[in-house]
Amino acid sequence: MKNSNYLDLFPFISQSVKLFDDQNRFLKKIILTGKICALEKAANLFSFTEKTIETFSELKEELIPLLIRENLKKFTEELRSKAQISIDILIRNLFERTADVGFLATDNVIIDFLNGKESSERLQKRLIEYTMKYSVYNEIIITDVHGNVKLNINSSNSIHVTSDGIISNAIKTNGYIEQYSYSDLFPSQTKTLMFAQKIVENNTTIGVLVLCFRFEDEMKRIFNSLLNPNEHIYFTDGKEIIFASSDDSNTLKVSLNSLPGEFDYNDRDGKIFVLAKTKGYEGYFGAPWNSISYIDVRKSTQNPPIKDSISEKCALDENIKAIIRKADDVIEDLSDVIINGELIASKERVYVLTPVLDNLRNVSSSILGTIKETVTNLENTIMEGLIYDVQTSAKLAIDIMDRNLYERANDCRWWAITPIFEEELGLANPDIKRITDVLQYINSLYTVYTNLFIYDRHATIIASSNNPSIIGRKVSGEYITKTLNNHNSQNYFVSHFEQSSFYNDEATYIYNATICSNGKPIGGIGIVFDATPQFEAILNDSFPASKNGFGCFVDRKGVIISTTNPSLRPMGRIELDEGLSRVNLDSAVHRFINFQGKRYLVGIALSRGYREYKIQDNYKNDLLSLTFIEY
DSSP states (O other), X not given: OOGGGTGGGOHHHHHHHHHHHHHHHHHHHHHHHHHHHHHHHHHHHHHHHHHHHHHHHHHHHHHHHHHHHHHHHHHHHHHHHHHXXXXXXXXXXXXXXXXXXXXXXXXXXXXXXXXXXXXXXXXHHHHHXXXXXXXXXXXXXXXXXXXXXXXXOOTTOOOOBOOOHHHHHHHHOSSOEEEEEOOTTSTXXXXXXXXXXXEEETTEEEEEEEEEEOHHHHHHHHHHHHOOTTEEEEEEOSSSOEEEESOTTOOOOOOGGGOOTTEEEETTTTEEEEEEEOXXXXXBOOSSOEEEEEEEHHHHOOSOOOTTOOOOOOOOOHHHHHHHHHHHHHHHHHHHHHHHHHHHHHHHTOTTHHHHHHHHHHHHHHHHHHHHHHHHHHHHHHHHHHHHHHHHHHHXXXXXXXXXXXXXXXXXXXXXXXXXXHHHHTSSSOOHHHHHHHHHHHHHHOTTEEEEEEEETTSBEEEESSOGGGTTOBOOSHHHHHHHTOOOTTOOEEOOSEEEGGGTTEEEOEEEEEEEETTEEXXXXXXXXXXXXXXXXXXXXXXXXXXXXXXXXXETTOBEEEESOTTOOXXXXXXXXXOSTTOOSSSOEEEEEEETTEEEEEEEEEOOOBTTBTTTSOOOOOEEEEEEEEO
């Protein structure tokens, strides 16, 4: 690495280099003056000082590249994290869409409509209900097998027939089709991300369902949650085409083929680029897309770091420790030179050494300050990287949790308006098998639930997807009472996170929604979230690679929702020195704590919600994510 290629990017490092060079020159002048005045009396002293000057020069040649490397590493690690997070968050979202289109394509109301047994008005209303809950969609389209549009719900999208190949491809495919391109199905958009699946009745394809995803809206949400000034993220098609960008000016000037591995530094314009591919989710990888994050380093390093800004120091590797020991040796050697010089001056009465030693004392003090400042900058840079790691990890974990539970709130409300449930619960003797078959089918598609159950207006369970032993039991709790007194299909109700006999006496959330007939509640659906593996997977997936520690989800009181620490359990408690009650959304938070005999840096992030979830739906449940890293 040629330091000259990088120094102009880091003004505070350039300043350190200048100080090192100035002090080195001053030392040489002092020694030259001393030799002229008293070489005969202090030859050994000057020889030792010259060796110290050599060591000082070597120190600069080791310390400055290390400081540059650690600053570049900090930028690169942050960019790598943002590139990876941006594409993996999107892929997790799109994975949920593949389940949606598969399930909705089997909807009886849609099938009846295509067979002429259901009115377009009723289906239109039903699908609008769907998008009110699954607000990630801005259009739902139903066509026949010839591409004739039989119904769509976006009133501003006037379409009658399509020649888009997504229709024929869906008809030929057993499963979903995903496509991101221009489509005459949504001509007002440059490109539309669509999920399509054929609609089948009695082994005969009778139409195609197309869900149109709010892609641009979702990308803005991802970009806004991740990026700082002078940073940008681009999404590419895996080749050369940029199809989503946080940079409206589209100023990225790099060919994908020029990116060697994970990142490339372009010292001509001062930008670092990092490319990431998705790690996938539940076996789903989506389209072969890449994300590229980049930063203009020159614009991001104008202000020097705050001296002594981080009182805590992290563990350093042996190379860095060796350089810091060399710095300590230089300072100690200069101190010895001054002491020995004073002894020589006194013993030999060489008073001409006095101003030389005074100058040496002054420059030694300056060198001490320069070395301390440079080492402090180095330690702070490394610690800032760790702080970023824990804060980003905590924020990512709680963000994924919110997005995951957003889907659970959607699911229970949508399934509650399943016509079969309404029909059967409205009867004096409902067909339990018919209800159970539907529950089992849903549960087979949505494996994040251990059980789905239906209860009547008296809170008695009448059907279960996965546990017939609970049939006949009463369900109770404030959330059940609210469910059975609710008239609004947009509302959902969630249990406290608590131990439940519906989850093998482990702690979980049960999401509930009201089943209504003619606007009146006649029962409810409860969906039992498989909290333990789902939350642990989120914590593991969001934990910084190659770090030692663990993650937790907790409430404001420190009660554990989930943890990857095997010595802790859900419903236990974690006490932090300053508590969690004052953590807010306005700033990133970290703490240094002693826990279980170890010293940890802890990143803390508060749940922000996602789309309507926890923001516009009156559901209040403050949860926090904690990332513990040993340092």
